[in-house]
Amino acid sequence: MALEVGIVGLPSSGKSTLFHALTGTRATSDVGMAAIPDPRLTQLAGVVGARKVTPAAIRVVEVRGTGPALLGNLRQVDALLVVLDGFSGTRTPGDDLETLRLELLGADHDHVERRLERIVKQAKSGEQKLKQEAAELERLLAHLDGGATIADWPGQLPGGLEPLTTKPLISVENGPGGIDLKLEAELRDMSAEDAAEFREGASALEEVVRGLTRELDLLTFFTAGEKETRAWTLRRGRSALDAAATVHSDIARGFIRCEVIRWDDLVAAGSHAEAARRNLQRLEGKAYEVQDGDVLNIRFNV
Ligand SMILES: Nc1nc2c(ncn2[C@@H]2O[C@H](COP(=O)(O)OP(=O)(O)OP(=O)(O)O)[C@@H](O)[C@H]2O)c(=O)[nH]1
Numbered sequence: 001m002a003l004e005v006g007i008v009g010l011p012s013s014g015k016s017t018l019f020h021a022l023t024g025t026r027a028t029s030d031v032g033m034a035a036i037p038d039p040r041l042t043q044l045a046g047v048v049g050a051r052k053v054t055p056a057a058i059r060v061v062e063v064r065g066t067g068p069a070l071l072g073n074l075r076q077v078d079a080l081l082v083v084l085d086g087f088s089g090t091r092t093p094g095d096d097l098e099t100l101r102l103e104l105l106g107a108d109h110d111h112v113e114r115r116l117e118r119i120v121k122q123a124k125s126g127e128q129k130l131k132q133e134a135a136e137l138e139r140l141l142a143h144l145d146g147g148a149t150i151a152d153w154p155g156q157l158p159g160g161l162e163p164l165t166t167k168p169l170i171s172v173e174n175g176p177g178g179i180d181l182k183l184e185a186e187l188r189d190m191s192a193e194d195a196a197e198f199r200e201g202a203s204a205l206e207e208v209v210r211g212l213t214r215e216l217d218l219l220t221f222f223t224a225g226e227k228e229t230r231a232w233t234l235r236r237g238r239s240a241l242d243a244a245a246t247v248h249s250d251i252a253r254g255f256i257r258c259e260v261i262r263w264d265d266l267v268a269a270g271s272h273a274e275a276a277r278r279n280l281q282r283l284e285g286k287a288y289e290v291q292d293g294d295v296l297n298i299r300f301n302v
């Protein structure tokens with residue numbers, strides 16, 4: 001499953017412009033993929049002579065409003081990108097962020113309330129587990145009504161609640177004080193060379209993507225084949241088996257062991273064969289904790 005991020009913002013703040021700048025897709029669709037640029041991938045692909053190079057990607061979802069029902073579409077996403085209008089001169093980004101936070105709080109309150117209603121109905125069957133959940137939700141609702149947030153809830157949350165307000169939130173000020181999203185969206189439609197000539201440094205959007213990977217504590221690992229060389233994201237602290245599952249569930253199921261080499265060792269060696277000769281490759285098992293920059297070759301049988 002690719003990482004997923006939701007774009008939220010007040011009307012006309014630049015949500016669709018950010019969506020286009022990130023995904024290259026016009027907002028006729030609400031879901032697109034944003035590639036995560038990584039210079040290591042290009043080097044690896046060169047060394048193994050890959051015919052296809054695939055960067056890691058984030059799924060991006062834009063929601064077209066801030067009501068509870070629309071925001072509710074974001075319960076599955078891993079993080080929120082909040083777009084703030086800093087270009088029109090008619091808004092105060094800090095105030096708009098506060099407004100957005102209140103909308104998110106409102107949506108979570110609404111969500112807990114509805115869920116409580118539903119569970120109370122279901123609990124009439126007398127099932128003990130449902131009665132317990134109803135009691136928990138009632139306590140949580142009282143906590144929210146008292147002006148607190150789900151994030152301050154001291155206990156464990158009822159399973160599958162998926163609040164919005166506990167998700168990592170990254171704000172993007174659209175305008176001179178932040179990122180000129182209109183320009184980024186226009187650059188997106190140019191070739192990489194033309195775009196590079198226009199801007200002084202790296203794309204400002206790269207900072208947004210880096211912020212996301214930081215907030216979500218992600219690392220990048222690689223698979224480096226001739227047919228395809230590819231970058232993948234994984235939460236820090238996860239195992240080789242989790243990495244295998246990211247690539248394909250069959251590979252995880254048939255996992256035997258995996259060969260691990262540091263990306264720069266492989267680049268320095270110039271080929272898998274030379275890296276093996278220099279003994280730069282290690283064999284690891286399912287429990288191995290994957291490190292940022294690892295190149296994995298997973299042995300499996302199906
Ligand atoms: N000058 C300038 N105009 C911008 C910028 N970002 C967006 N706009 C313009 O502002 C308008 C609204 O931008 P959108 O990206 O459609 O905003 P939105 O949040 O998706 O709007 P809704 O979906 O209608 O709520 C468009 O006409 C954009 O071209 C910017 O950075 N500078």
Ligand SMILES: [Mg+2]
Binds near residue numbers: 015016027064
């Ligand atoms: Mg829009």
